[in-house]
Amino acid sequence: MLRIKEVLKEKKMSQIELAEKLDITTVGLNKIINGNPTVDTLLKIADALDEDVRNLLSPSKEEDSEPIYRKDENGNEIIIGYLKK
Template sequence: MLRIDEILKEKRISNSEFASMIGVSETSASAFKSGKTKPKFDTLVKIAEVLDVDIRQLFKPTKGGELLNGFVEYEDEIYRIYSKEDLQNLLNTIK
């Protein structure tokens, strides 16, 4: 259910670095990444903070489709993208 391993790979953060960042043993960090152990909520918050992601990005979508969550900068404006509708509105703005 968690995408921690994917995010760490994207950010090129090793397991030992990750463990140090969140203040747990490498074994615990590895268990979080593999899904063997589920972190407590306060640990999830810390993981999101140290990885600089929205906490929702730590989870795989449960209702199909892709997770849309991010920001796009276009012509000095910042657009938040949380849904397909947000993305479509941005595309309409760009056209």
């Protein structure tokens, strides 16, 4: 589960402000928040919020979760979080 709304509250930032930083519409951002964004999209959001991408994901290793991978500088895949299926 994504924590984007929670992080926005913590940073006292609106969805409108984040959408402007990402150069997308608020409708597009809402679809991302309520949908299943790509890792690249999550990385862009994390960058716009000046957060580690792991802070955008609920810590969960439940069996019904799917790991999110990112390649490190050596090309190795590392788990950066989990999304519920």
